[in-house]
Amino acid sequence: MNALYVLWIRQLKRYMRSRSRIIGALGQPLMFLIALGYGFGAIFQRAGAGNYIYFLVPGVISQTILFTSVFSGSEIIWDRQFGFLKETLVAPVSRFYIMLGRTLGGATVATAQGLIVLLLSHIVGYRMENYLMLPLAIAFMFIIALMFTALGIAIASRLTDFQGFQLIINFLVMPLFFLSGALFPLSNLPKSLTIITRIDPLSYGVDAMRGTLNNASHLGLGLDMLVTGTLTLAFLAGGSYLFAKIEI
């Protein structure tokens, strides 16, 4: 319990103190919302797909959570370089709890970030379909956040330098984001793209966001929950295994 608390509060404090991270993490989704939302809005509407901003908000929230979570998980690379990782690796508790504490901390930050984007999207005119769904939406945000923080930790446990972080962003985060249906609808896609979007775990997160915020799930909230929940447990298990094997 002590270890969970320490590692959790540490993530939160570091986040609150890093203004550039907060602004960066909020600026990007807002840019997407405004540029894409207004830029493609007219085409989207003409194609009979409805209001693009409404469509985009759940995708942009998912994107925020994805980026923030993977970044939090990857902080292990920083901690290794600056040395603090050692302090946690010799702590008198099982490394599983250290890893879990970090994951919970990173996921809390990412969920908060997602909620802020949801709030800000109201400025550009967005409204949820049914505000009673908010708790379920938050629960999904937290699961998505846990999933990708754990994935970030799993990968970063094997990486020793900052180049590794660039690799994560370019070869993991970007494809996950662009192939998730965050920016386009999953219906009527070419067959091959449909298969790829079904493999991308973030698709289920985006769909869950669309289901809870817009009442417009394509895959069904049950399936979304099953896939994201299972993957979260799998990544937690894999992440804690790899974290426990870190040597300095």
Next chain:
Amino acid sequence: MNSQENAIEVKNLVKKFNEITAVNDISFTVSRGEIFAFLGPNGAGKSTTIKMLTTLLAPTSGCVLVNGFNPVTEQTKVRKSFGIVFQDPSLDDELTAYENMNYHGILYSVPRQLRQERIQGLLQMFELWDRRNHLVKTYSGGMKRRLEIARGLLHHPSILFLDEPTVGLDPQTRNLIWEYIKEMSKEENVTVFFTTHYMDEAARVAERVAIIDNGRIMAQGSSDQLKEQTKTESLEDAFLAITGTAIREEEASPYSRMRLIARRRG
């Protein structure tokens, strides 16, 4: 091996990094409550040995017991037995000094009251108390080093590892640290295992010394025994007689070199 009497037992310990043999078949024991110095030139294998004793690195071969437990198979039990001050930085720069201390204390289950008392005492002793609520990244190198040591002394473990703890500190601070450690060791029977390049420190503080060079233990015994063996007048001369006078460069990764330069500028 009798693990009741010995805090640390090492037998035929080997660590290879690819073609480099950093630790080459060393054996030694440290009794409970003993203050033991591990001396050797740069690159001798001191830090690598400490990493293997403290569960951070798996040995290539050999047998290790720390507080009677195996660091490979009983990691959590070993980790509950020791405290450590690392050679390299290990603070969280984005936290304050107080937070670094407090979270360490919570992690090691030091009860709140005692935790607060000790944090205040240690930070005052190291003249960091007035700056306790500043982020560590605003600290000078010497202040960071003092905070590392203060944090290492916060929970009183049964075995304390100190890897070149006093590098770059002034003689007053070094004296203060060793007085504190000697007293803690005596009063609470804490075993102390340390490395240093200051031979006067080792001679004054350690009850027993081992000298390691190129991964091998070249000599061990009390400071007087080593002087006698080598027919020298001081531990420093004995050390030089045993390890020779060639200068050893510490191999540094490009990153740590970069950081060193940054620190000098900062």
